[in-house]
Amino acid sequence: MKFLHLSLSLSLSIYISFVLNLSFTVSQSFFLTHAHTSLSLFLIHFNHSTLTLHDTRTHQEPVASIISIADISSETAIYASSGQTIELRGLGITEPPSKWTATYSCGNNTAVEVSPTSVSVSYNDTSSMTFTSLDFSSCSGIVYFELISSTWQSQCLERSILRSCKTLPIGVGTVLDISDTSSRYGIYRSSNTTLLVDGSGFIATNSSEYDVTVKFSGGSCSPLLGIEVRRVSITRLELLNVDITSCSSDDLTISVDLIYQPISDFSNAGSVMLSSKTIGKVLHIFDTSQTKEVMLLDDGISNVNILVSVHGFGTSVDITPNNVTMLCDNTQESQVSDVSSVVYSDSSRTLLQLTVLRSWVSACAGTLGNGVVAIRIKYPRSDESENFDTLVDTNVGTVVSIDNTLFEQGLDAKSPNTLTIQGSGFLATDLSNYEVTMYCSKFNQVENVGIQVIDRVDSRSLKIMGNFSDCGNDDRYEVAYDLTYVMFEH
DSSP: OOEEEEETTHHHHHHEESSSSSEEEOEEEEETTOOOOOOOOOOOOOSSEEEEOOOOOOOOEEEEEEEEEEOTTTOEEEEEESSSSEEEEESSOOOOOEEEEEEEEETTTTOOOOOOSSSEEOOOOEEEEEEEEEEEEEOEEEEEEEEETTTTEEEETTTTTTEEEEOOOEEEEEEEOOOOOOTOOOOOOTTTEEEEEEEOOOOSSSSSGGGEEEEESSSSOOBOOOOOOEEETTTTTEEEOOOGGGGOSSEEEEEEEEEEOOOTTTTOOOOOOOOEEEEEOOOOOOTTTOOOOOOOOOOOOSSEEEEEESSSSOOOOOOOOGEEEEETTOOOEEEEEEEEEOOTTTOOOEEEEEEEHHHHHHHTTTTTTEEEEEEEEEEEEETTOOOOEEEEEEEEEEEOOOOOTTTTTOOSSSEEEEEEEEOOOOOOSSGEEEEEEEEEEEEEEEEEEEEEEEEEEETTTTEEEEEOOBBBBBSSSOEEEEEEEEOOOO
């Protein structure tokens, strides 16, 4: 009786055990997709040969090998362009090329079917399979290959079921790309700023393999060359000691050009320049003290909302009340109780809505100062540390108020005569924005006085003219007024 035994040894070689005279021919190939977890693909290929053995002892002879293709997605950069070549390397790759087909996929793109142009076989060393004229122009992230062997050449054995031979996805490289992080990173204006460049495919480990140029938009500033680069990971570069102060524009956006010059990259590709990408906006608070009013409405609400216009504040950054301080005339401080943000339709600026106590705002226009409100913000650094950069104190609004000048102004009872209304926040230059109703004591009764606003002297004073000849009595008279202020369009 003849016995044929197949078994796997610890060295992952396949042996045939036999007893007595046994003649056999093996010409079938198999995939073992679950033979070993560290291998991406396993192919058992039996040499086309006939063995005739005559022995009374049991012998074992190797008649097949296992193919393993390594995942090199973290070792090879792929350019997002057409006409690219991919070489899969591993053990046990067999001929002919026509035996193989493959599909590759990347990002959310549909899988594309391709065939190898050549196979290089080495039975004692690394073999390879080459695919040419590949189009990765719309790819991003990791590119995956799935190999398929012709069914007439091999069969797949999975859970004791024979089926068509298709491997699990094998990562063959990562697309080299820079991400647009303009809405994510706020950049602190400094002479030694560290800029973050996020992306993918930063395979090369030597800083000299990255040539970066920093460019500014929003101002006529010269680009910065010779930037010091530090590779942090396959997805991040750091640009060190960048002088942002060299460009003083308020609406400043920063972009980078990158020339990749691989030496340590397995792809052995030549230099390539990536398209310019925006990586962040410079942090800035706009001085709106002469264009934005802070209104104290008679609505009985204990809080006042103040809108602050800023640039470069990332959408992923949480500005908390603890990071914001309000100042009256840059001296008297108050913490805010709430912070929320609204983005302009053109996304060039962001409005922060800050909530502060009405009593503090009222005092800022009276006992504390001249009604000019400033803001100080501690902005979280984008390097994912727990450190902050403190932005320069900036005036962001002026409280609209009127002063009590009963004992400061004398007024002759005559017509016509002028009177000055003093206060703060008179920012509108159009006199129609001011509606003044004036009262005086006539024959022991309070009556209206016909007046008109004739001049806005500055943001703190208005001049009015009216008929005061009938005001008062023999002892004294007093004049009072109501001011309705219509906010002007900004």
